[in-house]
Amino acid sequence: MKARILAALLLATPVAAQDNPLQNTSTWDDLRASVLGLSAEVPLDLAVLDLEAPVRAHEAAIVPIRLTQPTDAPPVQAVTLVIDENPAPVAAEYTFGPAMAPLDFEFRVRVDSYSDVRAIADTGNGNRVMAGRFVKASGGCSAPAGKNMAEVEATMGQMRWKSDQQDGRTIGTLMVRHPNFSGLQRDQVTLLNIPAHFIDRLEVRQGDEVLFTLQAGISISEDPVFRFAYRSDGQPIRVHVEDTDGNTWDQTFDAVNG
Secondary structure, eight states: OHHHHHHHHSOOSOOOOOSOOOOOOHHHHHIIIIISOOOSOOOBOTTTOEEEOOSBOSOTTSEEEEEEOOTTSOOOOEEEEEETTSSSOEEEEEEEOGGGOSOEEEEEEOOOSSEEEEEEEEEETTEEEEEEEEEBOOOTTTOOOSSOHHHHHHHTTOEEEEEEEETTEEEEEEEEOOOOBOSSOBOTTTOOBOOOBOEEEEEEEETTEEEEEEEEOTTBOSSOEEEEEEOOOSOOEEEEEEETTSOEEEEEEOTTTO
16 A cells, blocks of 8 residues: 555656747846846756756646756756746755766656746856756646645655666655645635745755755645655665754665665
8 A cells, every 4th residue: 555655656757858948038037137146148958957847737736847967968066946937936956966967856846837947057167057948837836735734734744765776776766745835825624825834955865975955945846756866875865854844854764665
């Protein structure tokens, strides 16, 4: 039973790249300068990084995103994920350790209206490149939560870990139970607004080595799932989670199917 529940929560097979290029609306010009502090345009470079996303999302509150690199690409040290038309456009800021290169990283986000979704990657020495797709979705940030409040309280902070081998690398999948309330949703019983309450920091390590860190806003999906390739050294996987209410959770998993 647990295996079936976990399988249902994990990301589906990797999203195929679609013919949905960035639209680069005027919104991006404002964000680039005022939010990200970038005076010049960041070049697109598929030889360094690609972002895969559906043309039209089936569920705006759980839009799958996949970041990938060619095997010979320079390692990505950090990524800022921007969803141009979301109420809080900077959805997430990731850092990546050496064992994650080349990057193959999946997660799910909320998309509130038709929007460019872009990743601005830092490859070191001040070098930045961008990847992105235009996604047709609406209402993701205000979509009702999938669980009632009692179930939220009972399961918050629970984690699941799964790992497999593929093409000489380990594929890890981490799920964290958390409602990630955006502050734009309503309780379906009381019809009152639910205050924002979301995971704002996550660290995943193997042993003492950082695999990736996340600083997040309201756009990461409920019960977030992260699927990623890494070079395993056999050390345990250690996860640390913090949310905006001051809750913290820590869990350690065996490297193989904790």
